[in-house]
Amino acid sequence: MSGFALSADQLDYVERVRALATEHLLPMAGIEEEGRINRPLLTRLGELGLLRDLFGGDPKQPPTDAAAMQLCLLRETIASVSTEAETALALQGLGSYPILQSGNAETIERWIPGVVAGTTVAAFALTEPGAGSDAAALSLVAEQDGEDWRLSGEKVWISNAPEADVYTVFARTTADAGARGVTAFAVDGASAGLTGEHLDLLSPHPIGRLVFDGVRVSPVDVLGDVDAGFRVAMRTLDLFRPSVGAFATGMARAALDATIDHVVDRQAYGDSLVAQQSVAHSVASMSMQLEASRLLVYAAASAYDAGADRSTISRTAAMAKLFATEAAQQIVDQCVQLHGARALQRGHLLEHLYRDVRAPRIYEGASEVQLSIIAREVLKQRSTR
Numbered sequence: 001m002s003g004f005a006l007s008a009d010q011l012d013y014v015e016r017v018r019a020l021a022t023e024h025l026l027p028m029a030g031i032e033e034e035g036r037i038n039r040p041l042l043t044r045l046g047e048l049g050l051l052r053d054l055f056g057g058d059p060k061q062p063p064t065d066a067a068a069m070q071l072c073l074l075r076e077t078i079a080s081v082s083t084e085a086e087t088a089l090a091l092q093g094l095g096s097y098p099i100l101q102s103g104n105a106e107t108i109e110r111w112i113p114g115v116v117a118g119t120t121v122a123a124f125a126l127t128e129p130g131a132g133s134d135a136a137a138l139s140l141v142a143e144q145d146g147e148d149w150r151l152s153g154e155k156v157w158i159s160n161a162p163e164a165d166v167y168t169v170f171a172r173t174t175a176d177a178g179a180r181g182v183t184a185f186a187v188d189g190a191s192a193g194l195t196g197e198h199l200d201l202l203s204p205h206p207i208g209r210l211v212f213d214g215v216r217v218s219p220v221d222v223l224g225d226v227d228a229g230f231r232v233a234m235r236t237l238d239l240f241r242p243s244v245g246a247f248a249t250g251m252a253r254a255a256l257d258a259t260i261d262h263v264v265d266r267q268a269y270g271d272s273l274v275a276q277q278s279v280a281h282s283v284a285s286m287s288m289q290l291e292a293s294r295l296l297v298y299a300a301a302s303a304y305d306a307g308a309d310r311s312t313i314s315r316t317a318a319m320a321k322l323f324a325t326e327a328a329q330q331i332v333d334q335c336v337q338l339h340g341a342r343a344l345q346r347g348h349l350l351e352h353l354y355r356d357v358r359a360p361r362i363y364e365g366a367s368e369v370q371l372s373i374i375a376r377e378v379l380k381q382r383s384t385r
Contacts, residue, residue, distance in 0.1 A: 006298075010069070014077050020048050021081035029084040034204045037121055037163045042088050046118025050074065054093040055100065055116070068239055068304035072246035072297050079250025080257075083356045086247055087205045091159050094240055094364075095122030098168040099186050102224035102232045107186050111166050123164035125155045125187075125210060126233060132157075133369050135170075136179035136230060140212060142171035147219050149173075149185065151212040159363075161208030162196025165189045169212075170229050177227065184229035186221040203359040204352070238310075241317040241364055242300035245324030248360050249293045252328040255353050256286050259335040279338065286331045293324035315377035322370035325360040332357045 006014075024044055032038040045051050053074055055067075071093070079086040096115040099107060099122075114120025131137040140153030151171050155161070167187045174181030187194065193213040201207050224232045260283060263274040274280050300320035303312050332353050336343040343350035361367050 006073075010073060013070070014073055017050070017074060017077045018081060020050065021078045021085060024048060025078065025085040026082045029082045035198060035200065035206055037160060037206050038084065038088060039118075039121070041085060042092070042118040042121065044118070045085065045089055045092075046116060050078070050089060051092055051116050051118055054089065054097075055112075068242060068301035069298065071239070071243045072301045075243045076246040076250040076253075076294075076297070079247045080253045083247075083251060083254075083352065084205070086250065087159075087356075090240075090243065090247065091124075091205070092118075092122050094124045094236065095160065095164065095166070095168055097236050097239065098124070098184055098223050098232050099166070101235060102184065103186060104220060106220055107223070111186065114165070120166060121160055121164045121189075123158055123160035123167045123189075124236070125158045125161070125167045125169045127155060127157045129154060129156050133366055135233065136182070138170055138172050138182055140169070140171045142173045142183055142185065142217070145216070149217045149219070149222075151185065151187070151215040151217060153212050155210040155212075157199070157207055157363075158210055159205060159207050161206070161210050162198065163189075163206060163208075167210070168223065170233055173229075174227050179230040181227050182229040182233075183226050184223035184232040185217050186223055187215060187217055191215045191217075201359075202355050204355055237364055238313050238317055239304065242297050242304065242320045244360050244364050245293060245297040245300070245320040248324040248328035248357065249290065249297055251353050251357050252286075252290050252293065252324075252331040255328075255332045255335040255350060256283075256290060258349055259283070259286075259338050262339055273338070282334055282338065286334060289327040289331055293320075293327045296320040296323050311377050311380060314373055318365070318370040318373040318377075321360075321364070322367050322374070325357075326367060328357050329361060 025041065028041045028044055031040060053070060075086055075090055078089060092115055096112060099111055111120060115122050126135055128138055128140060130139060140151060140155060142149045142151050151169065166189055169185045169187045170182050171185060172181055173183040193215040194210065196208050196210040198206065198208045263279050263283065264272055266273040274283065297320045300316035303316045332350065336350050336354055339350055342348060345351060
């Protein structure tokens with residue numbers, strides 16, 4: 001796996017997950033139309049216990065102990081076998097973790113068992129047409145109507161929309177209050193007044209737009225405190241950002257493994273392709289990038305699990321996501337180059353990875369946002385010395 005000192009139990013876990021993914025998940029990839037939720041695949045993830053692993057083994061309690069490291073190992077390993085299965089699993093976690101983290105017992109009981117079983121599809125609804133990187137600029141409004149709330153506005157670029165069964169929705173509850181005026185809600189996907197449409201993006205997983213026309217939400221479905229939803233979002237992203245790097249690392253590994261096989265077997269000018277120094281050096285460079293990515297991801301996950309201070313968690317998570325996603329883009333691109341035209345053929349592993357690898361540099365904070373986070377935390381450390 002890497003020079004990072006994974007325990008024997010962790011190594012055994014990785015091998016078990018890889019075997020399950022290869023035998024049970026890979027054959028189910030692509031059985032649904034691209035850009036739509038593959039519900040049979042989600043159900044199989046639940047049956048295999050892999051969705052339960054998102055929550056550290058206990059779906060009724062927030063993840064503890066080595067939750068971030070296990071999440072990274074889980075995502076990296078599945079991604080190296082099937083990006084569709086990995087994305088389906090990760091979106092379940094991202095959409096439901098705020099419910100588990102900040103919901104009351106009734107809301108948790110309503111949604112989390114189905115998420116873990118793979119029968120309830122979850123989604124994380126933060127981005128709006130006018131609020132992407134600046135998440136504090138949300139304009140979807142939640143207004144009180146008696147004891148209930150009514151949500152009005154639009155969300156866009158939402159993974160699993162508009163097919164999800166439950167959405168974690170972030171809405172403006174206090175005007176002109178920036179991040180301090182946002183509240184998180186668990187919203188039933190079948191709610192009256194909630195409509196949406198699929199969006200056709202380069203990335204093959206389901207993404208859509210949601211329109212809220214006075215959608216009624218009860219007070220029991222407020223996640224955390226009113227006007228404290230931004231904290232709910234950031235706590236979720238702190239856990240999941242390193243695992244985005246793990247996802248990218250898994251994709252890069254799949255691309256590099258296939259490319260090493262190709263350049264060793266491919267004959268050119270009377271010898272294997274890898275006999276050309278430029279090709280061998282390219283393999284060496286990609287291997288180094290892959291290892292560096294993995295180490296940054298594991299370091300960030302370890303910091304989270306060790307209970308590091310918020311500044312360290314934010315900095316290491318941003319570094320892991322930034323480096324690993326940028327490196328994966330470069331590795332997959334170079335692997336395509338070494339394969340030549342065959343890698344561009346529809347259905348080829350690298351053609352699929354080439355489309356999948358682009359989105360992680362944008363979602364959960366674009367690369368430029370990660371640079372800003374790193375700079376902020378590094379300079380903050382300097383000012384306290």
